[in-house]
Amino acid sequence: xxxxxxxxxxxxxxxxxxxxxxxxxxxxxxxxxxxxxxxxxxxxxxxxxxxxxxxxxxxxxxxxxxxxxxxxxxxxxxxxxxxxxxxxxxxxxxxxxxxxxxxxxxxxxxxxxxxxxxxxxxxxxxxxxxxxxxxxxxxxxxxxxxxxxxxxxxxxxxxx
Numbered sequence: 001x002x003x004x005x006x007x008x009x010x011x012x013x014x015x016x017x018x019x020x021x022x023x024x025x026x027x028x029x030x031x032x033x034x035x036x037x038x039x040x041x042x043x044x045x046x047x048x049x050x051x052x053x054x055x056x057x058x059x060x061x062x063x064x065x066x067x068x069x070x071x072x073x074x075x076x077x078x079x080x081x082x083x084x085x086x087x088x089x090x091x092x093x094x095x096x097x098x099x100x101x102x103x104x105x106x107x108x109x110x111x112x113x114x115x116x117x118x119x120x121x122x123x124x125x126x127x128x129x130x131x132x133x134x135x136x137x138x139x140x141x142x143x144x145x146x147x148x149x150x151x152x153x154x155x156x157x158x159x160x
Contacts, residue, residue, distance in 0.1 A: 001057050001069050002069030002070070004070065007067065008129065010067045010069075011027070012026075012081070012128070012129045015122060018082070019122070019126070022124075023082045024083055024121070025080065025081065025083065026084070026121050027077060027085045027119070027121075027132045027136045028077065028088065028091070028095075028118070028119055029071070029077055029119075030058070030075070031074060031076075031111070031115060031138055032091065033115060033116055033149060035050075051107070052102060053102065057095070058095050061091065061095050061098060062080070062091065063080075063081070064085075064093075065082075066078060066081055084121075085119075089119065092119055093151055095117065096114070096116075096150070099113060100114050100115075108149055111113065114149035115150070116140060116149065116151075117140065117152075118135075118139030119151060119152065120139060138154055139153060
């Protein structure tokens with residue numbers, strides 16, 4: 001998957017393309033639940049294997065033109081090209097469920113790992129990728145606050 005710099009460049013290009021051609025675009029922000037406790041309990045080498053396995057799982061559940069990269073720490077961003085709200089929810093839920101069903105092995109112990117995912121949709125007024133990232137991040141924090149191992153769609157507080 002892409003590093004943060006490459007990810008940001010490609011997301012910005014896709015945002016501009018989707019604006020120009022008036023296409024849908026969604027952004028998923030994915031964060032591993034309780035990742036610090038995984039590192040603390042099983043060690044950083046195991047934590048690295050968890051990161052690698054999650055990227056493998058998620059990579060197989062997105063489409064070839066989608067943009068996938070590590071945003072930082074245990075946080076990942078997935079830009080969904082020409083993707084509306086219904087499709088974004090479906091993809092996010094598929095990723096969440098598949099990761100929750102995946103077994104992570106450490107010293108003959110099976111460890112369950114879950115993720116929380118925030119979803120944001122490009123609006124016509126968005127000019128920079130930072131706005132979409134901020135919205136996806138807010139949705140992610142709401143998913144964490146509402147119990148983790150779930151997806152949340154960004155909703156503007158003015159429209160609620």
